[in-house]
Amino acid sequence: MKQLHKALFLTTMLFATGIASAASGQTETYDPEVRLAELGIELPEPPSPVANYVNGVQTGNLIFLAGKGPLRPDGTEIHGKLGADLTIKEGYEAARLTAINQLAVLKAMLGDLSRVVRIVKVLGMVNSDPDFVEQPAVINGFSDLIVEVFGERGKHARAAVGMATLPRGQAVEIELVVEVSLESTVRTGPGGEPLEMTYFGTAGWRISDGNVVVLVDPYISRLKYGNGGHSDDDRPHFAREDLAWSDTTLIDSLITEADFILCTHSHFDHLADVPYIARKTGAKVISHETANTILRAYGVPDEQLYTVRGGEDYQFEDFSVRVVPGLHSALNEKLYYDSRRYDEASNLEAPLRINQFIEGGTLNFLARFDRHTVLAMGGMNFIEREFEGLEPDILLAGINGSRLGLYDYDRRLLTATGSPPVVLPTHWDNFRYPYGFSQQANIERNVLPFIEAARTISPGTTVIMPVHLEPIKIH
Protein backbone atom coordinates (compact mmCIF):
# COMPACT_ATOMS: atom_id res chain seq x y z
CA MET A 1 0.00 0.00 0.00
CA LYS A 2 2.79 2.33 0.95
CA GLN A 3 4.60 1.49 -2.29
CA LEU A 4 1.46 2.03 -4.32
CA HIS A 5 0.83 5.39 -2.69
CA LYS A 6 4.31 6.54 -3.48
CA ALA A 7 4.17 5.23 -7.03
CA LEU A 8 0.92 7.10 -7.66
CA PHE A 9 2.35 10.28 -6.22
CA LEU A 10 5.46 10.06 -8.38
CA THR A 11 3.36 9.27 -11.43
CA THR A 12 1.35 12.41 -10.80
CA MET A 13 4.57 14.33 -10.61
CA LEU A 14 5.82 12.82 -13.84
CA PHE A 15 2.78 14.08 -15.69
CA ALA A 16 2.96 17.49 -14.16
CA THR A 17 4.76 20.15 -16.13
CA GLY A 18 8.39 20.68 -15.24
CA ILE A 19 9.14 23.23 -12.61
CA ALA A 20 10.04 26.57 -14.08
CA SER A 21 13.21 27.12 -12.15
CA ALA A 22 12.76 30.72 -11.15
CA ALA A 23 15.90 30.65 -9.05
CA SER A 24 18.29 30.02 -11.90
CA GLY A 25 16.34 31.05 -14.94
CA GLN A 26 17.09 27.68 -16.57
CA THR A 27 14.34 26.37 -18.78
CA GLU A 28 15.14 22.63 -18.77
CA THR A 29 12.83 20.35 -16.84
CA TYR A 30 14.39 20.02 -13.45
CA ASP A 31 12.89 17.43 -11.18
CA PRO A 32 15.31 15.57 -8.91
CA GLU A 33 12.51 13.45 -7.45
CA VAL A 34 11.52 12.18 -10.89
CA ARG A 35 15.21 11.42 -11.54
CA LEU A 36 15.35 9.42 -8.31
CA ALA A 37 12.30 7.43 -9.40
CA GLU A 38 13.90 6.79 -12.80
CA LEU A 39 17.02 5.54 -11.04
CA GLY A 40 14.85 3.21 -8.95
CA ILE A 41 15.94 4.87 -5.72
CA GLU A 42 13.48 5.13 -2.85
CA LEU A 43 14.64 7.39 -0.06
CA PRO A 44 14.78 5.80 3.39
CA GLU A 45 13.69 7.38 6.67
CA PRO A 46 16.33 10.04 7.38
CA PRO A 47 18.93 8.66 9.81
CA SER A 48 18.50 10.13 13.31
CA PRO A 49 21.34 12.10 14.86
CA VAL A 50 23.01 9.97 17.55
CA ALA A 51 23.86 12.76 20.02
CA ASN A 52 23.14 16.37 20.80
CA TYR A 53 23.37 17.71 17.26
CA VAL A 54 21.00 18.00 14.33
CA ASN A 55 20.91 16.57 10.80
CA GLY A 56 21.13 19.94 9.17
CA VAL A 57 21.07 23.66 9.85
CA GLN A 58 19.63 26.19 7.44
CA THR A 59 20.97 29.71 7.52
CA GLY A 60 19.58 32.00 4.84
CA ASN A 61 19.57 30.04 1.59
CA LEU A 62 22.28 27.60 2.65
CA ILE A 63 21.81 24.25 4.38
CA PHE A 64 24.78 22.71 6.19
CA LEU A 65 24.23 18.97 6.50
CA ALA A 66 25.92 17.04 9.30
CA GLY A 67 28.22 14.18 8.32
CA LYS A 68 26.43 10.93 7.48
CA GLY A 69 27.69 7.49 6.62
CA PRO A 70 26.73 4.32 4.73
CA LEU A 71 23.77 3.27 6.87
CA ARG A 72 21.68 0.57 5.19
CA PRO A 73 17.87 0.54 5.42
CA ASP A 74 18.09 -2.43 7.83
CA GLY A 75 20.09 -0.34 10.29
CA THR A 76 23.49 -1.94 9.60
CA GLU A 77 26.44 0.06 8.25
CA ILE A 78 29.22 -0.61 5.78
CA HIS A 79 32.31 -0.84 7.96
CA GLY A 80 35.97 -1.25 7.10
CA LYS A 81 39.15 0.47 5.99
CA LEU A 82 39.92 1.22 2.36
CA GLY A 83 43.21 -0.33 1.31
CA ALA A 84 42.85 -3.06 3.93
CA ASP A 85 39.28 -4.43 4.28
CA LEU A 86 37.39 -2.91 1.36
CA THR A 87 37.95 -2.58 -2.37
CA ILE A 88 37.56 0.76 -4.16
CA LYS A 89 34.33 -0.57 -5.67
CA GLU A 90 32.98 -1.37 -2.20
CA GLY A 91 34.03 2.08 -0.99
CA TYR A 92 32.31 3.64 -4.02
CA GLU A 93 29.08 1.82 -3.12
CA ALA A 94 29.40 3.05 0.50
CA ALA A 95 29.72 6.64 -0.75
CA ARG A 96 26.71 6.20 -3.05
CA LEU A 97 24.63 4.86 -0.15
CA THR A 98 25.71 7.85 1.92
CA ALA A 99 24.43 10.15 -0.83
CA ILE A 100 21.02 8.46 -0.67
CA ASN A 101 20.95 9.00 3.11
CA GLN A 102 21.82 12.68 2.74
CA LEU A 103 19.11 13.09 0.09
CA ALA A 104 16.62 11.64 2.60
CA VAL A 105 17.68 14.30 5.13
CA LEU A 106 17.40 17.04 2.50
CA LYS A 107 13.97 15.81 1.39
CA ALA A 108 12.76 15.84 5.01
CA MET A 109 14.05 19.40 5.49
CA LEU A 110 12.83 20.83 2.18
CA GLY A 111 9.69 18.84 1.45
CA ASP A 112 10.59 18.93 -2.22
CA LEU A 113 14.06 18.29 -3.65
CA SER A 114 13.39 20.61 -6.57
CA ARG A 115 14.10 23.43 -4.11
CA VAL A 116 17.80 22.51 -4.40
CA VAL A 117 19.45 25.29 -6.40
CA ARG A 118 23.02 23.99 -6.17
CA ILE A 119 25.12 21.43 -4.34
CA VAL A 120 27.86 23.79 -3.20
CA LYS A 121 30.53 21.91 -1.27
CA VAL A 122 31.21 18.31 -0.31
CA LEU A 123 33.67 17.00 2.25
CA GLY A 124 34.22 13.27 1.80
CA MET A 125 36.12 11.43 4.53
CA VAL A 126 37.38 7.93 3.80
CA ASN A 127 38.40 5.43 6.47
CA SER A 128 41.85 4.71 5.00
CA ASP A 129 44.83 2.48 5.51
CA PRO A 130 47.96 4.74 5.68
CA ASP A 131 49.07 3.64 2.20
CA PHE A 132 45.68 4.16 0.53
CA VAL A 133 45.63 7.18 -1.83
CA GLU A 134 42.50 6.65 -3.97
CA GLN A 135 40.07 8.65 -1.81
CA PRO A 136 38.67 10.60 -4.80
CA ALA A 137 37.73 7.32 -6.55
CA VAL A 138 35.75 6.33 -3.46
CA ILE A 139 33.95 9.65 -2.98
CA ASN A 140 33.03 9.59 -6.68
CA GLY A 141 30.29 7.20 -5.56
CA PHE A 142 28.72 10.16 -3.79
CA SER A 143 29.43 12.78 -6.45
CA ASP A 144 28.27 10.63 -9.38
CA LEU A 145 24.86 9.99 -7.82
CA ILE A 146 24.44 13.65 -6.87
CA VAL A 147 25.13 14.73 -10.46
CA GLU A 148 22.82 12.00 -11.80
CA VAL A 149 20.01 13.38 -9.63
CA PHE A 150 20.61 17.14 -9.85
CA GLY A 151 22.35 17.44 -13.23
CA GLU A 152 24.42 20.62 -13.66
CA ARG A 153 23.20 21.84 -10.27
CA GLY A 154 24.76 18.80 -8.67
CA LYS A 155 28.33 19.73 -9.66
CA HIS A 156 30.16 20.83 -6.54
CA ALA A 157 33.46 21.83 -5.01
CA ARG A 158 34.88 18.88 -3.13
CA ALA A 159 37.56 17.56 -0.84
CA ALA A 160 38.14 13.80 -0.49
CA VAL A 161 40.47 12.97 2.35
CA GLY A 162 41.75 9.94 4.22
CA MET A 163 41.05 9.45 7.91
CA ALA A 164 42.85 7.15 10.33
CA THR A 165 39.47 6.02 11.60
CA LEU A 166 35.77 7.00 11.51
CA PRO A 167 32.92 6.57 14.03
CA ARG A 168 31.97 2.89 14.57
CA GLY A 169 34.45 1.94 11.87
CA GLN A 170 32.19 3.13 9.06
CA ALA A 171 33.84 3.20 5.64
CA VAL A 172 33.07 6.83 4.76
CA GLU A 173 31.52 9.92 6.27
CA ILE A 174 30.37 12.76 4.04
CA GLU A 175 29.04 16.24 4.79
CA LEU A 176 27.82 18.87 2.36
CA VAL A 177 26.57 22.40 1.91
CA VAL A 178 23.50 22.97 -0.28
CA GLU A 179 22.05 26.17 -1.69
CA VAL A 180 18.26 26.10 -1.69
CA SER A 181 15.55 28.20 -3.22
CA LEU A 182 13.60 30.12 -0.65
CA GLU A 183 10.59 29.70 -2.89
CA SER A 184 9.01 26.28 -2.59
CA THR A 185 7.27 24.82 -5.57
CA VAL A 186 4.95 21.87 -5.19
CA ARG A 187 2.34 20.58 -7.60
CA THR A 188 -1.01 19.15 -6.63
CA GLY A 189 -2.87 19.78 -9.86
CA PRO A 190 -2.52 20.67 -13.56
CA GLY A 191 -1.00 23.95 -14.77
CA GLY A 192 -2.26 27.47 -14.23
CA GLU A 193 -1.51 30.22 -11.76
CA PRO A 194 -0.05 28.75 -8.57
CA LEU A 195 -1.52 29.40 -5.16
CA GLU A 196 0.99 31.51 -3.29
CA MET A 197 1.19 30.97 0.44
CA THR A 198 3.36 33.05 2.75
CA TYR A 199 3.86 32.23 6.42
CA PHE A 200 3.86 35.19 8.83
CA GLY A 201 4.66 32.96 11.80
CA THR A 202 2.28 32.02 14.65
CA ALA A 203 -0.91 30.92 12.81
CA GLY A 204 -0.61 33.73 10.26
CA TRP A 205 -0.74 33.31 6.47
CA ARG A 206 -1.21 35.25 3.28
CA ILE A 207 -2.86 33.14 0.59
CA SER A 208 -3.46 34.34 -2.95
CA ASP A 209 -4.40 32.70 -6.23
CA GLY A 210 -3.99 35.94 -8.17
CA ASN A 211 -7.70 36.82 -7.91
CA VAL A 212 -8.19 37.19 -4.20
CA VAL A 213 -5.88 37.86 -1.22
CA VAL A 214 -6.88 36.08 1.98
CA LEU A 215 -5.13 36.48 5.31
CA VAL A 216 -5.45 33.96 8.13
CA ASP A 217 -4.77 35.13 11.72
CA PRO A 218 -2.19 37.70 10.55
CA TYR A 219 -0.06 38.50 13.60
CA ILE A 220 3.03 40.47 12.64
CA SER A 221 4.10 42.44 15.71
CA ARG A 222 5.56 39.42 17.56
CA LEU A 223 5.75 41.34 20.83
CA LYS A 224 8.39 40.34 23.34
CA TYR A 225 5.80 38.97 25.69
CA GLY A 226 5.81 37.19 29.05
CA ASN A 227 8.82 35.04 29.86
CA GLY A 228 9.31 33.70 26.36
CA GLY A 229 11.36 36.52 24.82
CA HIS A 230 14.91 36.28 23.48
CA SER A 231 17.79 37.82 25.46
CA ASP A 232 19.22 39.37 22.27
CA ASP A 233 15.91 41.09 21.50
CA ASP A 234 16.26 44.68 22.72
CA ARG A 235 12.64 45.69 22.06
CA PRO A 236 10.42 46.64 25.02
CA HIS A 237 8.92 43.88 27.11
CA PHE A 238 5.13 43.36 27.31
CA ALA A 239 3.17 41.79 30.16
CA ARG A 240 -0.40 40.49 30.15
CA GLU A 241 -1.73 43.71 31.69
CA ASP A 242 -0.04 46.00 29.14
CA LEU A 243 -1.93 47.58 26.29
CA ALA A 244 -1.57 45.60 23.09
CA TRP A 245 0.56 47.39 20.53
CA SER A 246 0.84 46.88 16.79
CA ASP A 247 4.09 47.44 14.92
CA THR A 248 2.45 49.39 12.10
CA THR A 249 5.75 50.09 10.31
CA LEU A 250 6.47 46.39 10.07
CA ILE A 251 2.89 45.60 9.07
CA ASP A 252 3.01 48.25 6.33
CA SER A 253 6.19 46.68 4.96
CA LEU A 254 4.58 43.24 4.75
CA ILE A 255 0.89 43.79 4.03
CA THR A 256 -0.30 46.17 1.34
CA GLU A 257 -3.60 44.60 0.34
CA ALA A 258 -6.14 42.05 1.53
CA ASP A 259 -9.67 41.13 0.50
CA PHE A 260 -10.56 38.84 3.40
CA ILE A 261 -9.19 38.13 6.86
CA LEU A 262 -10.15 34.84 8.49
CA CYS A 263 -9.73 34.90 12.28
CA THR A 264 -9.85 31.56 14.09
CA HIS A 265 -10.10 33.14 17.55
CA SER A 266 -9.32 36.34 19.37
CA HIS A 267 -6.22 35.64 21.47
CA PHE A 268 -3.77 38.50 20.98
CA ASP A 269 -1.30 36.41 18.98
CA HIS A 270 -4.06 35.92 16.39
CA LEU A 271 -6.15 39.10 16.49
CA ALA A 272 -4.10 41.96 17.93
CA ASP A 273 -2.89 43.24 14.52
CA VAL A 274 -6.21 42.69 12.74
CA PRO A 275 -7.77 46.05 13.78
CA TYR A 276 -4.99 47.93 12.00
CA ILE A 277 -4.83 45.57 9.02
CA ALA A 278 -8.63 45.57 8.53
CA ARG A 279 -8.87 49.37 8.68
CA LYS A 280 -5.85 49.84 6.43
CA THR A 281 -6.89 47.37 3.73
CA GLY A 282 -10.68 47.50 4.01
CA ALA A 283 -10.64 43.68 4.03
CA LYS A 284 -13.77 41.81 5.10
CA VAL A 285 -13.24 39.94 8.35
CA ILE A 286 -14.86 36.58 9.00
CA SER A 287 -14.83 35.62 12.67
CA HIS A 288 -16.95 35.03 15.74
CA GLU A 289 -18.87 37.57 17.79
CA THR A 290 -16.13 38.04 20.39
CA ALA A 291 -13.48 38.85 17.78
CA ASN A 292 -15.78 41.14 15.85
CA THR A 293 -16.82 42.95 19.03
CA ILE A 294 -13.14 43.71 19.65
CA LEU A 295 -12.71 44.91 16.06
CA ARG A 296 -15.77 47.17 16.37
CA ALA A 297 -14.23 48.71 19.49
CA TYR A 298 -11.17 49.55 17.37
CA GLY A 299 -13.37 51.26 14.79
CA VAL A 300 -13.56 48.61 12.09
CA PRO A 301 -16.85 49.41 10.28
CA ASP A 302 -19.78 47.01 10.60
CA GLU A 303 -19.93 46.39 6.86
CA GLN A 304 -16.50 44.76 7.02
CA LEU A 305 -17.46 42.28 9.74
CA TYR A 306 -19.06 38.94 8.95
CA THR A 307 -19.96 37.34 12.27
CA VAL A 308 -20.20 33.55 12.18
CA ARG A 309 -20.60 30.72 14.66
CA GLY A 310 -19.41 27.69 12.63
CA GLY A 311 -21.27 25.75 9.95
CA GLU A 312 -21.75 28.69 7.55
CA ASP A 313 -20.67 28.12 3.96
CA TYR A 314 -20.40 31.46 2.18
CA GLN A 315 -19.93 32.09 -1.54
CA PHE A 316 -18.05 35.25 -2.49
CA GLU A 317 -17.08 36.51 -5.90
CA ASP A 318 -13.70 34.81 -6.23
CA PHE A 319 -13.72 32.18 -3.50
CA SER A 320 -15.90 30.48 -0.97
CA VAL A 321 -15.33 29.70 2.68
CA ARG A 322 -16.87 27.14 4.97
CA VAL A 323 -16.62 27.92 8.67
CA VAL A 324 -15.72 24.77 10.59
CA PRO A 325 -16.41 24.58 14.34
CA GLY A 326 -13.24 23.87 16.30
CA LEU A 327 -11.51 23.55 19.65
CA HIS A 328 -8.71 25.62 21.11
CA SER A 329 -5.29 24.08 21.85
CA ALA A 330 -5.20 22.20 25.15
CA LEU A 331 -3.03 24.82 26.86
CA ASN A 332 -1.71 24.68 30.39
CA GLU A 333 -1.54 20.89 30.47
CA LYS A 334 -5.21 20.68 29.41
CA LEU A 335 -6.35 22.84 32.36
CA TYR A 336 -7.10 25.78 30.03
CA TYR A 337 -10.77 26.58 29.56
CA ASP A 338 -12.22 30.02 28.87
CA SER A 339 -15.97 30.45 28.50
CA ARG A 340 -15.92 34.25 28.37
CA ARG A 341 -17.49 35.97 25.37
CA TYR A 342 -17.92 39.57 24.22
CA ASP A 343 -21.07 40.97 22.63
CA GLU A 344 -22.65 44.37 21.99
CA ALA A 345 -23.25 44.79 25.73
CA SER A 346 -19.54 44.43 26.53
CA ASN A 347 -18.56 48.11 26.30
CA LEU A 348 -15.00 47.51 25.22
CA GLU A 349 -12.72 50.50 24.85
CA ALA A 350 -9.74 50.37 22.52
CA PRO A 351 -6.88 49.95 22.88
CA LEU A 352 -7.32 46.71 24.79
CA ARG A 353 -4.89 45.18 27.23
CA ILE A 354 -3.25 41.99 26.03
CA ASN A 355 -5.26 39.91 28.50
CA GLN A 356 -8.51 41.36 27.14
CA PHE A 357 -7.90 39.48 23.91
CA ILE A 358 -9.88 36.45 25.07
CA GLU A 359 -10.34 33.34 22.93
CA GLY A 360 -14.09 33.66 22.37
CA GLY A 361 -14.27 30.11 20.95
CA THR A 362 -12.25 28.69 18.07
CA LEU A 363 -13.07 28.23 14.39
CA ASN A 364 -11.29 26.65 11.41
CA PHE A 365 -11.81 27.66 7.79
CA LEU A 366 -12.08 25.68 4.58
CA ALA A 367 -11.14 28.25 1.95
CA ARG A 368 -11.89 27.21 -1.63
CA PHE A 369 -9.84 28.98 -4.30
CA ASP A 370 -10.03 28.52 -8.05
CA ARG A 371 -8.04 25.28 -8.11
CA HIS A 372 -7.09 24.63 -4.49
CA THR A 373 -8.86 24.06 -1.21
CA VAL A 374 -7.07 25.10 1.97
CA LEU A 375 -8.10 23.98 5.45
CA ALA A 376 -6.71 26.53 7.90
CA MET A 377 -6.28 25.74 11.58
CA GLY A 378 -5.49 28.32 14.25
CA GLY A 379 -4.25 25.93 16.90
CA MET A 380 -3.47 22.41 17.97
CA ASN A 381 -6.91 20.84 18.26
CA PHE A 382 -9.92 19.94 16.11
CA ILE A 383 -13.23 18.12 16.17
CA GLU A 384 -12.66 14.98 14.17
CA ARG A 385 -16.15 14.62 12.72
CA GLU A 386 -16.08 18.27 11.57
CA PHE A 387 -12.95 17.58 9.49
CA GLU A 388 -14.12 14.30 8.01
CA GLY A 389 -15.08 14.60 4.36
CA LEU A 390 -13.55 18.08 3.89
CA GLU A 391 -10.56 16.66 1.94
CA PRO A 392 -8.50 19.83 1.45
CA ASP A 393 -5.54 19.54 -0.89
CA ILE A 394 -3.57 21.86 1.40
CA LEU A 395 -3.79 21.62 5.19
CA LEU A 396 -2.42 24.30 7.51
CA ALA A 397 -1.86 21.94 10.43
CA GLY A 398 -1.37 23.21 13.97
CA ILE A 399 1.94 21.65 15.01
CA ASN A 400 3.07 22.70 18.45
CA GLY A 401 4.04 20.86 21.60
CA SER A 402 0.56 21.06 23.11
CA ARG A 403 -0.71 18.62 20.46
CA LEU A 404 1.09 15.89 22.41
CA GLY A 405 -1.61 16.25 25.08
CA LEU A 406 -4.19 14.97 22.58
CA TYR A 407 -4.90 11.37 21.69
CA ASP A 408 -3.05 10.22 18.54
CA TYR A 409 -3.18 13.75 17.12
CA ASP A 410 -1.02 13.42 14.00
CA ARG A 411 -2.76 10.26 12.81
CA ARG A 412 -6.29 11.46 13.56
CA LEU A 413 -5.62 14.80 11.86
CA LEU A 414 -4.08 13.40 8.68
CA THR A 415 -6.66 10.62 8.44
CA ALA A 416 -9.74 12.79 9.10
CA THR A 417 -8.61 15.26 6.42
CA GLY A 418 -8.09 12.47 3.86
CA SER A 419 -4.25 12.54 3.76
CA PRO A 420 -3.88 15.94 2.06
CA PRO A 421 -1.27 16.10 -0.74
CA VAL A 422 0.37 19.12 0.92
CA VAL A 423 0.62 19.89 4.64
CA LEU A 424 2.12 23.13 5.90
CA PRO A 425 2.83 23.11 9.65
CA THR A 426 1.53 26.25 11.36
CA HIS A 427 1.77 27.84 14.84
CA TRP A 428 5.02 25.92 15.55
CA ASP A 429 7.37 28.88 15.98
CA ASN A 430 8.14 31.05 19.01
CA PHE A 431 5.97 34.10 18.24
CA ARG A 432 7.76 36.18 20.87
CA TYR A 433 10.94 36.30 18.74
CA PRO A 434 11.18 38.93 15.98
CA TYR A 435 11.57 37.83 12.38
CA GLY A 436 15.15 36.84 11.62
CA PHE A 437 15.80 35.14 14.97
CA SER A 438 16.58 31.43 14.73
CA GLN A 439 13.61 29.12 15.22
CA GLN A 440 15.83 26.04 15.10
CA ALA A 441 14.82 24.84 18.59
CA ASN A 442 11.13 24.84 17.70
CA ILE A 443 11.81 23.24 14.32
CA GLU A 444 13.59 20.40 16.13
CA ARG A 445 10.95 20.11 18.83
CA ASN A 446 7.77 20.51 16.81
CA VAL A 447 8.19 20.25 13.06
CA LEU A 448 10.72 17.48 12.48
CA PRO A 449 8.91 14.90 14.68
CA PHE A 450 5.70 15.70 12.81
CA ILE A 451 7.40 15.28 9.42
CA GLU A 452 8.71 11.92 10.58
CA ALA A 453 5.26 10.83 11.80
CA ALA A 454 3.58 12.01 8.59
CA ARG A 455 5.95 9.93 6.43
CA THR A 456 4.56 6.79 8.06
CA ILE A 457 0.93 7.85 8.48
CA SER A 458 0.49 9.42 5.07
CA PRO A 459 3.35 8.57 2.66
CA GLY A 460 1.70 10.47 -0.21
CA THR A 461 1.73 13.74 1.73
CA THR A 462 4.44 16.33 1.19
CA VAL A 463 5.10 18.28 4.37
CA ILE A 464 6.76 21.62 3.69
CA MET A 465 8.31 23.47 6.58
CA PRO A 466 7.47 27.08 5.87
CA VAL A 467 10.08 29.78 6.42
CA HIS A 468 8.88 33.15 7.68
CA LEU A 469 7.86 35.54 4.89
CA GLU A 470 9.04 33.30 2.05
CA PRO A 471 6.31 32.42 -0.46
CA ILE A 472 5.53 28.80 -1.20
CA LYS A 473 3.97 28.27 -4.62
CA ILE A 474 1.62 25.35 -5.06
CA HIS A 475 0.67 24.49 -8.61
Ligand SMILES: [Zn+2]
Ligand atom coordinates in the same frame (compact mmCIF):
# COMPACT_ATOMS: atom_id res chain seq x y z
ZN1 LIG B 1 -5.13 30.89 21.31
